[in-house]
Amino acid sequence: MSATAALPALTPPAAARRPATATHHGVTLTDDYAWLRAPNWQEVMRKPDLLDAAIRSYLEAENAYTASQLASTGALQDTLFNEMKARLKEDDRQVLQPHGPYEYFPRFVKGGQYAQMCRVPLGLSPDDAPGQVQVLLDGNAEAKGKSYWDLGGAAHSGDHKLFAYATDDKGSELYTIRIRDMATAQDLSDEIPDTRGGMVWARDGRTLFYVKVDDNHRPKYVYRHTVGTAASEDALVYMEADDGMFVGLGATQSQKYITIEVHDHDTSEVHVIDADAPKAPPRLITPRRPGHQYGVEHHGSKLIITTNSNASEDFRIVEVPADNPGEANWTGIVPHKPGRLIIEVAVFKDYMARLEREDSLPRIVITKLNTSEEHAIAFDEEAYSLGMSAGYEFDTTRIRFTYSSLTTPSETYDYDMATRTRTLRKRQEVPSGHTPADYVTRRLFAPSHDGELVPVTLLYKKSTPLDGSAPLFLYGYGAYGIAMPASFSTARLSLVDRGFIYAIAHIRGGKDKGYRWYTDGKLKGKPNTFKDFIAAGEFLVQQGLTTRGNIVANGGSAGGMLMGAVANMAPDLFLAIIADVPFVDVLATMLDKDLPLTPPEWPEWGNPIESAEDFATIQSYSPYDNVEAKAYPHILALAGLTDPRVTYWEPAKWIAKLRAKNTSDNLVLLKTNMGAGHGGASGRFDSLKDTALNFAFALKVAGKTSS
Numbered sequence: 005m006s007a008t009a010a011l012p013a014l015t016p017p018a019a020a021r022r023p024a025t026a027t028h029h030g031v032t033l034t035d036d037y038a039w040l041r042a043p044n045w046q047e048v049m050r051k052p053d054l055l056d057a058a059i060r061s062y063l064e065a066e067n068a069y070t071a072s073q074l075a076s077t078g079a080l081q082d083t084l085f086n087e088m089k090a091r092l093k094e095d096d097r098q099v100l101q102p103h104g105p106y107e108y109f110p111r112f113v114k115g116g117q118y119a120q121m122c123r124v125p126l127g128l129s130p131d132d133a134p135g136q137v138q139v140l141l142d143g144n145a146e147a148k149g150k151s152y153w154d155l156g157g158a159a160h161s162g163d164h165k166l167f168a169y170a171t172d173d174k175g176s177e178l179y180t181i182r183i184r185d186m187a188t189a190q191d192l193s194d195e196i197p198d199t200r201g202g203m204v205w206a207r208d209g210r211t212l213f214y215v216k217v218d219d220n221h222r223p224k225y226v227y228r229h230t231v232g233t234a235a236s237e238d239a240l241v242y243m244e245a246d247d248g249m250f251v252g253l254g255a256t257q258s259q260k261y262i263t264i265e266v267h268d269h270d271t272s273e274v275h276v277i278d279a280d281a282p283k284a285p286p287r288l289i290t291p292r293r294p295g296h297q298y299g300v301e302h303h304g305s306k307l308i309i310t311t312n313s314n315a316s317e318d319f320r321i322v323e324v325p326a327d328n329p330g331e332a333n334w335t336g337i338v339p340h341k342p343g344r345l346i347i348e349v350a351v352f353k354d355y356m357a358r359l360e361r362e363d364s365l366p367r368i369v370i371t372k373l374n375t376s377e378e379h380a381i382a383f384d385e386e387a388y389s390l391g392m393s394a395g396y397e398f399d400t401t402r403i404r405f406t407y408s409s410l411t412t413p414s415e416t417y418d419y420d421m422a423t424r425t426r427t428l429r430k431r432q433e434v435p436s437g438h439t440p441a442d443y444v445t446r447r448l449f450a451p452s453h454d455g456e457l458v459p460v461t462l463l464y465k466k467s468t469p470l471d472g473s474a475p476l477f478l479y480g481y482g483a484y485g486i487a488m489p490a491s492f493s494t495a496r497l498s499l500v501d502r503g504f505i506y507a508i509a510h511i512r513g514g515k516d517k518g519y520r521w522y523t524d525g526k527l528k529g530k531p532n533t534f535k536d537f538i539a540a541g542e543f544l545v546q547q548g549l550t551t552r553g554n555i556v557a558n559g560g561s562a563g564g565m566l567m568g569a570v571a572n573m574a575p576d577l578f579l580a581i582i583a584d585v586p587f588v589d590v591l592a593t594m595l596d597k598d599l600p601l602t603p604p605e606w607p608e609w610g611n612p613i614e615s616a617e618d619f620a621t622i623q624s625y626s627p628y629d630n631v632e633a634k635a636y637p638h639i640l641a642l643a644g645l646t647d648p649r650v651t652y653w654e655p656a657k658w659i660a661k662l663r664a665k666n667t668s669d670n671l672v673l674l675k676t677n678m679g680a681g682h683g684g685a686s687g688r689f690d691s692l693k694d695t696a697l698n699f700a701f702a703l704k705v706a707g708k709t710s711s
Contacts, residue, residue: 014068014069014072014073015069016069016663016672017062017065017066017069017663018660018663018664019037019040019062019656019660019663019664020039021036021037021664022036022037022038022039023035023036024036024038024039026595028595028612028613028619029612029616029619029620030616031619031623033591033592033629035592035657036660036661036664037656037657037660037661038592038657039058039059040059040062040653040656040657040660041651041653041657042055042056042059042653044056045651046219046220046221048645048646049174049176049178049221049646049648050174050176050178052174052645052646052678052679055645060678062656063645063652063656063674063676063678064678066656066659066673066674066675066676067674067675067676067678069673070640070673070674070675073671073673074673074697074700074701074704076704076709077700077701077703077704077709080700080703080704080709081693081696081697081700082696084498084695084696084699084700085689085692085693085696087436087498088494088495088498088692088695088696089689089692090435090436091434091435091436091438091494091495091497092435092494092688093112093432093433093434093435094112094113094114094115094116094435095111095112095113095114096111096112096433097109097110097111097112097122097130098110098111098416098430099404099416099418099429099430100124100130101393101395101396101404102126102395102396102397103160103164103395103396103397104126104162104164105125105126105164106123106124106125106126106164107123107124107125107126107128108121108122108123108160108396109122109123109124109130110122111130112688113144116143116144117143117144117147117686117687117688117689117690118142118143118144118146118147118153118155118686118687118688119143119155120139120140120141120142120143120144121139121140121141121143121155121158121167121169122137122138122139122140123137123138123140123160123164124136124137124138138186140158140160140167140184140186140189141155141158141167141169141184143155146171147686147687150173151679151680152172152173152174152175152679152680152681152685152686153171153172153173153686153687154171154172154173154175154683154686155169155170155171156170156171156172156177156179156199156200156201156202157169157170157179157201157202157203158170159203159204159205160186160205161205161209161210162205162207162209162259163209164186165185165186165187165209166183166184166185166186166192166205166209166231167183167184167186168181168182168183168184168203168205168212169181169182169184170182170199170201170202170203172201174646174679174681175644175645175646175647175677175679175680175681175682175683175686176221176646176647176648176681177200177201177221177648177649177681177682178197178198178199178217178221179198179199179200179201180195180196180197180198180199181194181195181196181199181201181203181212181214181229182194182195182196183212183231192231192232193232194229194231194232194233194235195235196214196216196227196229196235196238197235198216198217199214199215199216199217200214200215200216200217200223200252202214202215202252202253203253204253204254204255204262206262206277206279206280206282207259207279207280207282208280208282210230210231210232211228211229211230211231211282211283212228212229212230212231213226213227213228213229213241213253213262213277213282214226214227214229214253215227215251215252215253220247220598220599220600221600221648222247222250222600222603222604223250223251223252224243224244224247224250224251225240225242225243225244225251226240226241226242226243226251226253226264226286227239227240227241228241228282228283239283241264241277241285241286242264242275242286244266246603247597247603247604248268248603248604248606248607249266249267249268249271249273249604250266250267250268250604251264251265251266252264252265252266252267253265255279256300256301256302256351257301257302257350257351257352257394257398258301258302258303258351258398259279259398260278260279260280260302261276261277261278261279261300261302262276262277262278262279262282263275263276263277263300264276264277264286265299266292267297268604268606268607269484269485269526269604269605269607269608270294270295270297270607271292271293271294271295271296271297271607272292272296272297272298272299273288273289273290273291273292274288274289274290274298274299274300275287275288275289276289276300289307289309289329290329290330290331295312296311296312296313297311297312297319298310298311298312298313299311299349301349301350301351302326302351303323303351303353303356303373305325305326305327306323306324306325306326307323307324307325307326307329308321308322308323308337308349308351308356309321309322309323309324309329309334310346310349311334312519313331313334314340315340316340317340317342317518317519317520317523318340318341318342318343318344318345318346318518318519318520319340319345319346319519320336320338320339320340320346321336321337321338321346321349321356321358322334322335322336322337323335323337337371337376338358338371341362342518343362343363343517343518344360344361344362344518345360345361345362345515345518345519346358346359346360347359347360347361347366347515348392350392350394350403351373352394352397352398352399352400352401352403352421353398353399353400354372354373354374354401354421354422355370355371355372355373355401355403355421355422356370356371356373357369357370357371357392357394357403357421358371359390359391359392361487361515361516361518362518363517364447364459364510364516364517365387365388366388366389366390367380367381367382367383367390368380368381368390368392368403368405368419369381370403370419370421370424372421379424381405381419381426383407385409385412385445386445386446386447387409387410387445387446387447387461387490388407388408388409388412388490388491389406389407389408389409389489389490389491389492390405390406390407390489391405391406391407392404392405393405393406401420401421401422401423402418402419402420402421403418403419403421404416404417404418404419404429405417405419408432408491408492409445409490409491409492410443410445410461410462410463410490410491410492410493410506411440411443411444411445411463411492412440412492413431413432413433413434413438413440413492413494414431414432414491414492415428415430415431415432416428416429416430416431417429432492434494438494438497441466442465442466442467443463443464443465443466443500444462444463444464444465444466445461445462445463445490446461446462447459447460447461447462447490448460448462448543448544448547450509450536450539450540450542450543450544451539451543452512452532452535452536452539453532453535453539454532456512456524456532456536458509458510458511458512458536458539458540458543459509459510459516459517460507460508460509460510460540460543460544461490461507461508461510462505462506462507462549463496463500463505463506463507464500464504464505464506465500465501465503468500468503468505470548470549471548472545472548472549472550472551473551474503474504474505474549474550474554475503475504475505475550475554475555475556475579475702475706475708476504476505476506476507476541476544476549476550476554476555476556477496477499477504477505477506477507477555477556477558477702478507478508478509478537478540478541478544478555478556478557478558479506479507479508479509479557479558479559479563480508480509480511480537480540480557480558480559480563480566481511481513481514481559481560481561481562481563481566482509482511482512482513482514482525482533482536482537482559482562482563482566483513483514483525483526483533483561483562483563483565483566483608484513484514484522484562484608485513485514485515485519485522486514486515487510487514487515487516488508488509488510488514488516490508495692495695495699498696498699499699499702499703502703502708503708504556504702504706504708505544505549505550507540507544509536509537509540509541511525511532511533511536511537511540511566512524512525512529512532512533512536513525513526513530513532513533513562526608526609527607527608527609527610527618527621528610528621530609530621530625531624531625533566533569534566534569534570534573534625537557537566537570538570538573538574538577541555541557541574541577541578542577545577552576552577553576553577553578553579553637554579554706555577555578555579556578556579556580556581556582556702556705556706557570557578557580557581557582558581558582558583558584558698558702559583559584559586560583560584560585560586561584561585561586561587561649561650561682562587563584563586564583564584564585564586564587564588564641564650564655565586565587565588565590565627567581567582567583567586567588567627568581568583568586568588568627568628568658569625569627569630571627571636571637571639572627572630572631572632575634575635575636575637576635576637578637579637579638579705579706580637580638580639580640580670580701580702580705580706581636581637581638581639581640582639582640582642582698582701582702583639583640583641583642583655584642584684584698585642585643585644585647585649585650585655585682585684586627586641586650586654586655586658587650587654588626588627588628588654588655588657588658589626589627589628589653589654589657589658590609590622590625590626590627590628590629591612591619591622591623591626591628591629592626592628593605593651593654594606594609594610594611594612594613594622595612595613597613599651600648600649601648601649609622610622627658628654628657628658628661631658631661631662631665632665633665633667634665634666634667635666635667635668635670636662636666636667636668636670636672637668637670638670638671638672638701638705639659639662639670639671639672639673640671640673640674640675640698640701641655641658641659641673641674641675642655642674642675642676642677642684642694642697642698643655643656643674643675643676643677644676644677644680644681644682644683644684645676645677645678645679645680645681646679646680646681647680647681647682648681648682649681649682650682652676655674655676656674656676659672659673659674670705671705673701675697
């Protein structure tokens with residue numbers, strides 16, 4: 005029995021009401037719980053101990069109350085955790101990626117929470133020649149003694165001598181870059197704080213580019229670092245003046261160009277630096293204009309560009325001379341096809357591979373560059389997930405892809421683009437056992453309020469009754485154009501094995517059915533996201549798979565906004581809502597231009613500061629603003645104290661208001677991780693404990709704790 009089982013039931017915390025008012029566009033807003041927003045939140049991100057004592061006391065009281073209410077599930081949480089852990093191959097590794105004289109790979113060791121970054125001489129197997137494996141970075145050793153540790157990025161230099169890596173030990177996504185000499189396994193004196201976490205090497209093996217954040221946690225600066233010099237001497241390469249645009253770094257597959265990628269959710273702009281001339285100034289490909297998105301690859305004397313120009317909302321591919329890349333010179337090579345979304349493009353010496361999605365299913369298409377001949381890699385299942393990895397090399401005919409479905413564990417293949425043959429390199433092992441034939445995957449289409457058909461992917465055990473008696477776990481996200489893959493998860497089997505039907509609603513706001521599926525779920529169309537999710541739940545009830553009031557809904561971050569909205573709009577449809585780091589205080593956040601993500605988020609949600617119409621739209625659905633006296637389902641919200649994306653006070657305020665307004669006797673719970681941020685616990689086993697908590701809550705309210 006878990007120690008939490010002995011906790012006494014506590015009285016629900018009641019947050020003090022301290023009304024704060026503000027007027028926008030003639031509308032006065034009153035916020036009773038605004039005091040939960042720490043005025044020194046930026047300092048708290050770096051030093052959590054600086055949190056105001058009254059706020060900390062309230063969050064800890066909520067944590068104690070949640071622990072007391074879920075104490076009866078302590079043994080179940082332990083069982084779920086042990087089940088999920090037993091499905092993980094503890095001493096696992098990814099397939100090796102060749103690069104020059106070495107092959108690089110991450111691996112886990114038995115009992116280890118974090119990955120080791122390794123390499124082995126080309127052609128040697130880590131199993132056959134364990135003494136030849138060089139551990140470049142051991143995450144377990146680096147994380148020792150820390151309550152949180154995350155590897156934000158890692159990159160070896162092209163000459164295979166140096167290894168740059170970035171770590172965060174608070175969950176605040178402020179990464180410090182260090183550089184390790186791979187011959188001595190010792191870190192150099194170089195230390196670069198407050199970065200975004202990613203980095204790109206120039207070809208000289210001595211120059212490193214990275215992105216630094218500003219005081220408001222926004223990635224706005226690209227710097228150039230010379231190995232062996234102090235970070236204070238680093239040269240500013242690019243500075244973004246627009247607070248609404250973020251900056252990222254990349255490189256073409258050929259490694260010829262380093263790319264500076266400037267973007268928000270609607271618009272992008274790319275600058276390139278010759279990797280052989282790292283001190284040369286960045287060169288702009290084509291100036292940004294609202295709504296135009298493009299990405300850059302390289303082949304010979306040309307650049308290959310993926311673009312949504314010329315009304316190509318699902319993107320097309322063009323080529324242009326590298327020395328004269330202006331848009332007037334772009335020539336089409338893959339035309340736009342409405343409904344076929346081009347997601348990713350990789351360019352090699354003789355071939356181009358693209359990952360695309362049509363009819364809500366992904367596929368990979370290979371193009372032979374000198375003939376433009378195309379072929380697709382085919383798959384058979386009704387619903388599946390597909391990922392593509394280009395690796396490190398340019399002069400190769402090999403591309404790697406990963407395939408899985410809700411029932412099929414992940415499979416990694418190498419595909420030869422010349423011979424059109426695939427080689428299975430790895431099949432995900434489930435040490436405790438998994439029989440795909442015991443489970444069923446289905447793809448249904450739920451009609452939404454306006455006639456659009458929402459794809460819904462189902463997973464259930466063959467023995468689960470389909471007479472409406474089974475509880476249903478419905479997951480959704482629906483934002484930023486992120487599609488929800490129908491991929492395999494060992495964790496969710498613990499729910500399905502206990503009689504739950506698991507469903508993913510591929511709602512608008514994602515790109516599951518092309519770019520239009522995204523634009524129909526943002527700005528004025530944002531309510532479509534919530535209505536699609538409700539329609540999916542109602543359709544599954546109509547199909548007799550479950551009953552109204554027997555659905556546990558789950559979503560995180562922007563999907564947490566979805567959870568808050570549907571709780572307000574259709575509370576009787578749901579048995580419970582599980583909201584992970586939920587973005588529920590949308591109006592107040594979008595009115596606060598100093599928060600890290602607010603200006604870049606305006607193209608997604610609208611700018612309520614400048615636009616009365618945007619203000620009214622957001623106010624109409626913002627979960628926190630629409631909490632009212634009604635019977636809410638059971639609700640569990642999870643937050644992270646150092647979360648820079650969804651600040652801790654959003655779920656804290658939401659739960660405080662829900663508890664004050666709720667007319668039902670259902671649970672209203674908040675758990676704040678006082679030592680982590682947006683992603684929750686950092687270790688691979690500790691993160692399973694978060695999942696076990698969520699699932700135990702779902703099983704408790706569904707009356708299945710004895711299963």
